[in-house]
Amino acid sequence: MNNVFVYCEIEEGQVADVSLELLTKGRKLADDLKCELEAIVIGHELKGVEKQVMPFGVDKVWIADDKRLYPYTTLPHTSILVKLFEEEKPQIALMGATSIGRDLGPRVSSALHSGLTADCTSLVIGDHEDKKNKKEYKDLLYQIRPAFGGNIVATIINPDCRPQMATVREGVMKKEIVSDAYKGKVKNIDVEKYVKPEDFVIKVIERHMEKSKVNIKNAGIIVAGGYGVGSKANFDLLTELAEVIGGEVGASRAAVDAGFASHERQIGQTGVTVRPKLYIACGISGQIQHTAGMEESAMVIAINTDKNAPINAFADYVITGDIAEVLPKMIKQYKENTK
Amino acid sequence: MKGLKIVVLAKQVPDTRNVGKDAMKADGTVNRAALPAIFNPEDLNALEQALRLKDKYEGTEVTLLTMGPGRAAEIIREGLYRGADNGILLSDRAFAGSDTLATSYALSCTLKKMGKIDIIIAGRQAIDGDTAQVGPQVAEKLGFPQITYAEDIVSAEKGNVVVKRRLERGVETVEGKMPMVVTVNASAPECRPRNAKFVMKYKHARAVSEMQNATEDYIALHSNRPYLNIGEWSVNDIDTNAEELGLTGSPTKVKSIENVVFQAKEAKVLEPTDADMGELMKELIANHTIG
Numbered sequence: 001m002n003n004v005f006v007y008c009e010i011e012e013g014q015v016a017d018v019s020l021e022l023l024t025k026g027r028k029l030a031d032d033l034k035c036e037l038e039a040i041v042i043g044h045e046l047k048g049v050e051k052q053v054m055p056f057g058v059d060k061v062w063i064a065d066d067k068r069l070y071p072y073t074t075l076p077h078t079s080i081l082v083k084l085f086e087e088e089k090p091q092i093a094l095m096g097a098t099s100i101g102r103d104l105g106p107r108v109s110s111a112l113h114s115g116l117t118a119d120c121t122s123l124v125i126g127d128h129e130d131k132k133n134k135k136e137y138k139d140l141l142y143q144i145r146p147a148f149g150g151n152i153v154a155t156i157i158n159p160d161c162r163p164q165m166a167t168v169r170e171g172v173m174k175k176e177i178v179s180d181a182y183k184g185k186v187k188n189i190d191v192e193k194y195v196k197p198e199d200f201v202i203k204v205i206e207r208h209m210e211k212s213k214v215n216i217k218n219a220g221i222i223v224a225g226g227y228g229v230g231s232k233a234n235f236d237l238l239t240e241l242a243e244v245i246g247g248e249v250g251a252s253r254a255a256v257d258a259g260f261a262s263h264e265r266q267i268g269q270t271g272v273t274v275r276p277k278l279y280i281a282c283g284i285s286g287q288i289q290h291t292a293g294m295e296e297s298a299m300v301i302a303i304n305t306d307k308n309a310p311i312n313a314f315a316d317y318v319i320t321g322d323i324a325e326v327l328p329k330m331i332k333q334y335k336e337n338t339k
Numbered sequence: 340m341k342g343l344k345i346v347v348l349a350k351q352v353p354d355t356r357n358v359g360k361d362a363m364k365a366d367g368t369v370n371r372a373a374l375p376a377i378f379n380p381e382d383l384n385a386l387e388q389a390l391r392l393k394d395k396y397e398g399t400e401v402t403l404l405t406m407g408p409g410r411a412a413e414i415i416r417e418g419l420y421r422g423a424d425n426g427i428l429l430s431d432r433a434f435a436g437s438d439t440l441a442t443s444y445a446l447s448c449t450l451k452k453m454g455k456i457d458i459i460i461a462g463r464q465a466i467d468g469d470t471a472q473v474g475p476q477v478a479e480k481l482g483f484p485q486i487t488y489a490e491d492i493v494s495a496e497k498g499n500v501v502v503k504r505r506l507e508r509g510v511e512t513v514e515g516k517m518p519m520v521v522t523v524n525a526s527a528p529e530c531r532p533r534n535a536k537f538v539m540k541y542k543h544a545r546a547v548s549e550m551q552n553a554t555e556d557y558i559a560l561h562s563n564r565p566y567l568n569i570g571e572w573s574v575n576d577i578d579t580n581a582e583e584l585g586l587t588g589s590p591t592k593v594k595s596i597e598n599v600v601f602q603a604k605e606a607k608v609l610e611p612t613d614a615d616m617g618e619l620m621k622e623l624i625a626n627h628t629i630g
Contacts, residue, residue, distance in 0.1 A: 011508075071511070074475075074485055099506040103487045106472035110440060110479035115590030118470040128594060142594065148355055148467055153597045161590035201484050202515040205501070209509035221629060245629045264508075269469070278628050299628060301619075302606075312606060317619060321611030329616040334629070337620045 001088060003036040003060075004029050005163065007081065007095040007104070008053060010043040010070065011209065015052045018096035018170035025123055025173045026094055027057035032125045033091070033139055036060065040084065042077050044070035050186050057178035064189040068200055071207055072100050075199035078107045083194050085112060090163040092141050094123075097167035105167050115158035116165040117143035121172055121273075128157055135159075141166065146269065146292055171217040171272045216265055221247030221278045224267055224294070227254035228283025228304060229323055235260045237327040238282055244331050250274065252290045255283075268293035282323050286311025303327075342398025343495055343517075345389045346450060348461035348477070349382035349403050349418065351411040355466050378414045381462025383530035385523040388492045389460050390422045390531065396495065400424045402453070406434060406445060409548035415569050419541040420533040427453070427570040428546045434574070436586030439468075443476035444588060448577040450481060456518055458495060463488060463522045471522070478520035485520045486513055490527045546571040 006026045008019040023039060030037040036059035041049050043065065050061045064080050081104070085093065093108075095101035097119045109116035122144040128137040141164040143156040158164040216222060223242040229235050235255070242249045251261035253268055267274055268290040279297035284290060286302075286309055294300075295314055302315035303326050312318045319326055353374040386403070393399040403418040403426035405411050415426030429449050437445065450456060459478075464471035471487070478485035490505040493512070500519050504511045505526045543560060546569040550558065561567050574584065582588060609615040623629045 073513070074487075078479075099488050099504075102471045103475060103485070106439070106470075106475035107479045107485065109472070110443060110476040113440065113590060115438065115440065116472060117591060118468075118472060143591075147469075148353070151355065151598070155594040155596075156591050157594045158590050159592060202486065202513055204511055204513050206512040207509065208511075209506075278623070315606045317609055318606045319609045319611055319615075326611045326616070329611065329613055330620065333613065333617040333620040334624075337617065337624055 002091045003038050003088070004033065004092045005038050005040060005085070005088070005090040005094070007093070007101070008039050008041045009072075009096055009098060009100050010041060010046070010049070013045065013049075015041070015049065016096060016098070016170075017175060018098060018101075018168070020053070020056055021170070021173040021175045022094045022096065022168060023053060023056035023058060024176045025168070026092075027178060029092060029123065029125060029141070030057075030059075035091070038062065038088070038090070040064075040081065042069050042080055043072075044068075050184070054182050054184050055177045055180050056175075057182055059184045060187060061184060062187050062189055064191050064194065066191040066195075068195075069191070071204050072104075073200070073202045073204065074103055074107055075202065076195045077104055078111065079196060079199050080189065080191070080194045081108045082111045084189070085163060093163040093165045095165075095167050097169040101167045105165060109165050112161075112163070114161040114163055114165055115156075116167070117145060117156045117158075118167050120145045120166045120168050121153075123166060123168070128159060130159065140164070151288060169273065171274065216248045216250045216267065216274055217272050219248035219274070220276050221245055221280075222250045222267070222274055222276045222294075222297075223247050223280045223282065224250035224252065224284060225255050225260060225282045225323075226252040226284030226290070227258055228285065228306075229255060229260060230283065232260055234283075234323050237323060241280070241327050241331055244334055247276075247278070247280075250294075252284050252287075281311050281315070282327070284311050285309050286314065342396050342400060343392060343457045344455060345392060345399060345401045346453065346456050346459045347382070347386050347389045347401060347403050347418070347423065348446065348459060348473070349386065349405045349414055350379045350462075350465045351376050351405065351407050351414045352379045352465050352467040353377075376410065376413070378417050379462055379465045379467075381464060381523060381525050382414075383462070384525060384527040385460045385462045385521075386418055386421060386423065387528055387530040388489070388521070388523055389458075391528075392458070392492060392495055393422065402426060404429065404446065404449060404453075406430070406442065406449075409546060412544075412546035412549055412569050412571075415546070416541060416544050417533075419544055420538045421531055422534060422537060425566070425570065427572055428548075429572050429577075430546075430548065431574040433581070433584050436589065437584070438589035438591045439470050439472035440476055440590060441584055441586075441588035443473050443480055444583045445574075445577075445579065446473070447477050447480035448579045449572060450477070452572075452577050458492075458500065458517060459483070459520045460492075461520070461522050463524050474520055474522035481518070481520070483518050483520050484515050485522070486515060487522045489521045489523045492521060541567070543567050544569050 009016040038060040250267040275296040301317040307320040406429040491503040493501040
């Protein structure tokens with residue numbers, strides 16, 4: 001009772017990275033609150049799935065295994081969570097800010113009349129004093145998120161309603177195994193008791209999923225391009241530099257919209273958040289929507305023709321010049337100095 | 340065949356995507372008042388999907404529903420210019436301070452009052468909050484199924500809706516029964532432009548709260564042409580439980596807000612020369628950043 005719950009997403013039998021990241025955060029919150037961490041996995045052919053989650057410090061895994069539960073559809077997953085939450089009364093429930101979590105979270109929160117905060121960038125435990133109603137709250141979940149296009153950062157709380165629900169994007173939290181030997185309990189959910197026949201009104205007719213090949217999230221070096229790169233040909237220079245120095249290529253939303261790079265390389269509020277040791281920003285002006293996803297980079301090199309570009313405020317090195325001129329020189333100089 | 344009854348949920352939002360220098364205050368924070376109010380971008384994608392269904396199925400009626408202050412009637416006019424049939428502005432101080440759940444409650448009460456609806460279409464999310472919650476929460480409150488992340492409403496025939504969804508790592512086609520809530524991604528086709536004929540027809544369309552200082556002639560124009568009256572509803576026009584409205588009905592509370600301040604830090608400025616690039620590479624290799 002009153003534990004921390006994490007909804008785990010499944011794709012082809014694998015628990016999603018974002019869910020493992022949330023289990024890591026959930027473990028920390030449960031330790032702070034001196035309660036247990038519980039995971040929920042809903043899908044089909046889930047035999048042995050507990051082995052994937054328990055090393056992250058999970059004390060109990062709830063498994064709902066039924067062929068109608070994969071691929072994900074909204075209503076049966078909602079029904080299971082709503083009933084389970086009514087029975088188990090978690091104080092906190094977390095899910096990924098993915099197309100599944102952002103479909104499921106609001107539906108569950110509406111059914112339970114509990115508050116949900118989307119796309120949190122930080123979750124911590126803290127107290128709250130309601131001065132108007134003279135009420136003290138201990139150990140609330142502070143749900144911290146950017147709002148207003150990233151121009152403000154808001155701390156949201158749910159003083160009275162439970163569970164306190166939050167979604168978090170992939171790559172925002174760190175993923176860390178507690179111990180490979182960590183042992184928790186397994187509870188199988190009797191699916192028939194949790195879902196209704198009318199929950200299956202939506203049918204998935206066709207589905208084409210791709211494994212994400214690009215891994216900018218974990219890259220130590222990122223060479224990112226913005227609209228200012230100017231052309232797909234210039235973008236190839238970024239790829240070349242990235243290959244030479246052992247990095248990945250990222251892009252701003254404007255560059256993705258312009259067709260220079262694919263969406264999976266997008267960094268920023270509507271893409272992934274990265275924190276590499278080196279971030280080379282090429283032709284990126286530095287709109288907050290982009291910088292929100294890279295500002296924690298250990299070192300930033302900004303290359304831009306505009307010497308007043310906002311990105312320069314984040315930069316350790318500013319190079320004022322044209323990508324087509326600067327990047328070949330960097331490649332050449334790197335090669336010469338590593339011979 | 341009988342056409343569909345479609346409601347498009349839309350929101351007027353500050354344009355947070357283009358915070359230019361004018362919108363920055365001296366302390367580095369955003370001056371919200373300086374941001375223009377626009378039709379939420381993904382709600383325009385939603386409107387386009389509705390208008391395509393209207394093109395395809397004769398007799399279909401598209402109604403825009405928005406909640407906001409009096410000036411939010413601007414986006415209803417914008418929708419009329421592009422082909423919507425009518426609109427309702429839900430406006431009342433009782434809704435002030437609503438979080439997504441209280442907003443969804445007010446909208447769902449309004450939708451219940453609007454009679455039989457086949458499809459409710461909304462943008463996936465609004466750019467001022469980026470929560471993507473109102474669509475699914477409205478669906479839950481009405482007991483309708485939902486299809487989120489839609490890129491194309493392929494068909495809506497014989498009580499069935501077929502929708503192509505765009506997800507992070509692929510596409511999915513799903514089928515469900517009406518009534519239904521669909522939320523639409525920015526990857527869906529852009530909204531058609533204004534139609535000159537509709538602009539002529541609706542340029543004087545006004546909601547009640549916009550008519551307060553109107554001249555007698557203007558009032559007469561509106562009584563002669565009923566289509567110029569944008570429906571405006573207050574909390575008294577819908578059946579609600581006051582405890583679920585506004586700040587009281589919002590489980591989430593804002594504890595604090597911190598403005599993001601843009602601070603300049605000391606940067607080393609380099610010229611795009613071989614000499615400077617050589618020095619840079621030597622430094623990065625020496626401190627093990629690369630190589």
